[in-house]
Amino acid sequence: MATLVFVHGWSVTDTSTYGSLPKALADRAAQAGAPLRIVDIRLSEYVTFDDRVTMEDIVRAFDHALRGLQLADGTFDCITHSTGGTVAVAWLNAQRDRPALYAPIRLRHLVMLASAHFGSALAALGKGVVGRLKAWFNGVEPGQRILDWLEHGSPESLAQALNVIHGPDYATHGTYLFDLIGDRPDRKLYDYVNSYTGEDGSDGVIRLAAANLNARHVVLTQDRASAALSMTTTKAPRTAFKLLAGLSHSGSDHGIMAAEPPSPLTVETIMRCFAVESPAAYTALCDAFAAENARRDRDKVEVETKLLTTRTHIHDPHSLLIFRLLDDRGEPLPQAHFLLTAGPTASPNDLPPGFSTDRQANARSPATVTLFLNHALLAGDGPVVDPRDAGKVLREAQPSHAPYGVRIDPVDPTGLIGHVVASTLPRDDLLAVLGAHETTILDVVLSRRVAEGVFRFTTDLTPANFRTPVAGADLP
Structure with missing residues (x-):
């Protein structure tokens, strides 16, 4: 690779959010040799904390910023965190669906750390009093339109997910997607007012399932003549997905991006992703990640020790x-x-x-x-x-x-x-x-x-009240 772009998540106002991960990856790539060479690193600065800004606005601005990079070979690689993953996927979809409006630049490796593909349980709370107080103390707005997108089940997030589920396999066109997420919250960051920050099955902010593009669309349809619901299922093209054991969404100790120093597991897993250069290699890594996830699921007990208490x-x-x-x-x-x-x-x-x-x-x-x-x-x-x-x-x-x-x-x-x-x-x-x-x-x-009874004709010319209609039979 040559140019590596980092894209942060929601509510970020400072590039310190990337920590020393960019430098750690550049150093690690230099050790790996020419095939994984990093020539240029760019850190994104994009706005989510303006209540008027929408996801589409960010994607348009992302495309404009990419054009300004003047990429020599017309390609780049990208690492995202949290909401940044949804921005990158939205750009890929827009580039595919409206090629005349978006730059003909090829994204080769998209490594998404704790991406909010299906939103976050915290988004609904972020729009409330707590979120507004946090934004006020930071001197910014909450970012209402982005939080609307990030709420579980939003029309926008579901439309993007369905676009992926029913869309083509990016890997067949030389674009490789990777979803990586820590497998547990950082217990030190637990907020007693908000139990979602300590929720099992999440990294403290994003649920593991919400970060995984290996999704399904199931339709249950009722036949008019029957009470039965018939089922049809569509599975998304396969995406490499890996749980990073012991890591959380953020935090200097266990954060998937913000840890200092960066977790060796994060660095080495990203390097494994960047080493993929063919559909066959991508499939092999998908298989390897699946096997590693299965081993993690068998070793799923966490023992938390705090002062004189122990919790499992x-x-x-x-x-x-x-x-x-x-x-x-x-x-x-x-x-x-x-x-x-x-x-x-x-x-x-x-x-x-x-x-x-x-x-x-x-x-x-x-x-x-x-x-x-x-x-x-x-x-x-x-x-x-x-x-x-x-x-x-x-x-x-x-x-x-x-x-x-x-x-x-x-x-x-x-x-x-x-x-x-x-x-x-x-x-x-x-x-x-x-x-x-x-x-x-x-x-x-x-x-x-x-x-x-919704619509009838009558032959009775005498005025009559139909305020209480008789339903009658169902229309065919």
Whole structure:
């Protein structure tokens, strides 16, 4: 490589955010020899803390700044942190979809550290009083439009994710994407007012599943003549994804970018990414990362020692399930009840205890809800042994409660306009489309029932009141 661009995350106002990672990588590349040579490093300075700035604005400005680099070979490599990853992916998508408007520059390696592809649970809080106070103390605005984008289930983040899921495989065109994220919060940075900063299944800011582009789009569609929901699934092109054990989102001790000195694990993993120069090598690294993640998932107990107390954390793999409820005319259904079911009787009462960690409805799209699910408990898990004492079991073996399904209970199935109860077929086990450390976008489309009483003709010429119409039969 020659030119390496760094792109920071939300609410950054100083290039010190990159720490000494740029220099550490330049030094490490020099040791590796000519194939990994870094000639030029550029640190991004972009604004997220102006309430008027949108993601599209940042992408346009990013493209303009890239043109100004006057790249000799028309290529560059990029390392992003947090929201920076969403900026880079948005630029790639815009460059592909609107080539006349964006620079014909090729991004070869995009290494995304703790990227917020599917947002952050903290974004909803960042828009509130705490976020505004923090921004006020820093002398900036919260960055309302970017926080809107970053909230789980935002229309903008889902549109970008669906563009990736249904889009081409960038690796076949010589652009290689890598998602790297620490596997746990930094306990020293835990905020007792906000439990999300210590949430298992996240790096303290971004949930592991939200940083992974290996996502699925599942559509459950109700047939007019039936209560059954039929399932179709689309899987995103494969992206290299790796958990960096012991690292967190930020912090000078364990931060994936801000640690001082930089973590050798971060540096060496980035160098492995930069060494990829062919689709075959990319596939091999994807396989290697998957095997390393599996080993990490088997060694998932963290022992936290603080003063005279000791706590254990079981870092189970989690899944994000973002569901959207609408009918076949595109009408959102925020009042409908979305129920997960389990077992041969498809009962909500048979779901495993503790399977759901969190639930967030999107503030601007209340019919879009994000569930944070413990994948290990859904899939079934063996006994978890205390690493300090092989004879002590921290959690007994957990059986799977599969098959899992979905049932939708409309609020009012009667009246002129309505919907009927719908559920998945027994053959469609939801567990099959929920990946460990992955996100599934689930669109549930109900058939909209319109009664003939909405519009009638009458032959009775005597004035009559139809304030209380008779619904009658459903329209075909």
